[in-house]
Amino acid sequence: MKRVVAMILAGGQGGRLSILSQERAKPAVPFAGKYRIIDFTLSNCVNSGIFKVGVLTQYRPRSLNEHIGIGKPWDLDRQGGGVRLLQPYLGPEGSDWYKGTADAVYQNIYYAEDLKAELVLVLSGDHIYKMDYANMVSFHERSGADVTVAVTQVPIEEAHRYGIMTVGEGGRVVDFVEKPEHPQGRLVSMGIYVFNRDVLTQRLEEDAQDSKSGHDFGRHVVPRMVQGGRVFAYLFTDYWRDVGTVQSYWEANMDLLEQPPAFDLYDTNWLIHTKSEERAPASLGPKAQVVRSLISHGCIINGQVEHSVLSPGVQVETGAVVKDSIIMNDTIISKNSTIEFSILDKEVVVGEESHIGSGDDNTPNLEDPAQLNTGISLVGKWARIPPGTVVGRNCKIYSRASEDDFSDVVIPSGHSVTQRVAHPLRR
Numbered sequence: 001m002k003r004v005v006a007m008i009l010a011g012g013q014g015g016r017l018s019i020l021s022q023e024r025a026k027p028a029v030p031f032a033g034k035y036r037i038i039d040f041t042l043s044n045c046v047n048s049g050i051f052k053v054g055v056l057t058q059y060r061p062r063s064l065n066e067h068i069g070i071g072k073p074w075d076l077d078r079q080g081g082g083v084r085l086l087q088p089y090l091g092p093e094g095s096d097w098y099k100g101t102a103d104a105v106y107q108n109i110y111y112a113e114d115l116k117a118e119l120v121l122v123l124s125g126d127h128i129y130k131m132d133y134a135n136m137v138s139f140h141e142r143s144g145a146d147v148t149v150a151v152t153q154v155p156i157e158e159a160h161r162y163g164i165m166t167v168g169e170g171g172r173v174v175d176f177v178e179k180p181e182h183p184q185g186r187l188v189s190m191g192i193y194v195f196n197r198d199v200l201t202q203r204l205e206e207d208a209q210d211s212k213s214g215h216d217f218g219r220h221v222v223p224r225m226v227q228g229g230r231v232f233a234y235l236f237t238d239y240w241r242d243v244g245t246v247q248s249y250w251e252a253n254m255d256l257l258e259q260p261p262a263f264d265l266y267d268t269n270w271l272i273h274t275k276s277e278e279r280a281p282a283s284l285g286p287k288a289q290v291v292r293s294l295i296s297h298g299c300i301i302n303g304q305v306e307h308s309v310l311s312p313g314v315q316v317e318t319g320a321v322v323k324d325s326i327i328m329n330d331t332i333i334s335k336n337s338t339i340e341f342s343i344l345d346k347e348v349v350v351g352e353e354s355h356i357g358s359g360d361d362n363t364p365n366l367e368d369p370a371q372l373n374t375g376i377s378l379v380g381k382w383a384r385i386p387p388g389t390v391v392g393r394n395c396k397i398y399s400r401a402s403e404d405d406f407s408d409v410v411i412p413s414g415h416s417v418t419q420r421v422a423h424p425l426r427r
Contacts, residue, residue: 004052004137005117006045007108009101009191010038010125011058011088016245018371019380020345022399025057026244027125028064030328030346032256032265033296033311036067037243038125039274042074042083047270048133050121052081054111056104058088058097067275074273086111100215106204112197120200122217124191128252128263129240130270131192136234140194145232147199147225149173150192152236161242162188163218165233173231178218187233189218190240199229239263247374250343253309253326257292279312287318303333311346325357334387341393344379351387351403358390363414365394372396372414383417 010027020029027038038055045053053076057064070076071083086108088097098104105122112120119140121133131150140148151165164183166175176189195203203221207213213220225231239262243249255262265272279298284290288301295301298313303320311329316322319336331348333339339350340357350356357377365372372378372394379385380399386406391397392413405420 003118004050004121005112005115006050006053006121006123007105008041008055008123008125009104010055011098016371018246018368019378019396019399023381024063025059025061028067030311033294033309035274039272040128041123041125043272044131046074052115053083054086056086056108073275101217102204102207102221103215106208109201117197120195120197122193127242137194139234143232146196146229148194148232148234150190150236151187151233152190152240153186154188156186159183159186159188165189167233171232173226173233176223176226246371246376250376257307341375342377345381348379348383350385353387354385354389356391359392361413362393365396365414367416
């Protein structure tokens with residue numbers, strides 16, 4: 001689709017993912033073992049025939065930039081198109097950090113103009129789904145819309161997290177309320193938009209001049225267009241997950257372990273592409289037990305893994321048990337340790353005879369009760385857990401925490417361990 005340019009919003013801090021996005025942008029968080037969250041949106045683009053893609057980055061972009069590079073894994077390393085990383089810059093003519101999703105696109109609208117695009121596809125880089133955007137573009141053109149918004153149904157108890165759409169005859173949107181406290185419906189915006197480029201440019205210029213605007217598509221630009229433009233809804237009925245919270249991120253990973261899986265990674269007609277390291281095959285020792293799990297290449301399993309997702313290079317030593325957990329790259333679970341209902345980030349070392357996610361006490365995290373209240377404990381990048389440590393539920397072990405930062409061998413549910421002692425920074 002030569003007339004379509006995709007612009008992926010990938011600069012969010014992702015505070016609701018707690019320490020998982022402390023060292024990286026949310027779209028760069030690992031998912032399903034070998035992927036990053038943004039891989040799904042990038043793969044949707046190329047599988048839909050869209051090869052002109054701008055990725056708008058801002059917050060801690062290094063790992064995202066390194067992952068995407070020149071776009072080769074997605075066949076986006078091409079002249080006259082391909083992928084381009086677009087970051088905010090400070091200059092003499094009013095450029096600044098992005099103030100919102102609409103402002104991010106506004107500061108980079110030249111990208112679509114330079115490519116002479118007629119349509120601009122605005123996407124979020126932090127959702128898990130497979131979608132043929134060509135179908136949505138065709139719907140947009142048939143309806144004569146100024147903007148088309150992709151919508152889907154979510155459980156009513158989750159609807160408050162999204163923009164609620166009311167759709168009238170022919171699919172035209174008649175009302176749009178962003179994240180209402182008491183939603184009246186469960187048809188929500190997916191944060192996916194197809195704009196006519198000239199309409200988008202005009203609306204963004206108007207929004208930029210409005211000092212009262214928060215410069216956000218969902219809160220400001222699209223609701224205003226509902227009142228004075230042609231806004232249509234495109235219904236999407238397949239699997240879609242906004243993995244913006246710790247619980248939704250954990251659930252989306254666990255969805256992959258269902259039989260059959262709620263989300264199929266093995267569909268050869270719609271491959272999910274990623275930048276992949278060269279590693280040896282996974283190895284299961286003579287006493288290894290693996291049940292309903294995803295085990296990535298380079299893993300060495302000598303213990304027990306049940307209903308869990310392991311990224312490349314994870315080691316589970318003899319007598320160790322991992323259940324209902326997500327373990328990221330090169331983490332070591334030492335002998336006779338147990339990990340339950342936990343997410344361990346990259347290069348964590350769990351000392352022997354330790355237990356993370358212990359007990360039935362679901363006291364919310366004292367520092368972060370809004371995000372850690374469902375029993376999941378988090379361990380940040382490069383943390384070192386002393387041997388014999390017992391960590392309860394809803395606990396948070398900060399990135400780079402060392403054995404010296406643990407004042408006790410028992411960390412009660414809802415408590416956190418911060419980095420009290422200065423340590424050299426690591427990549």
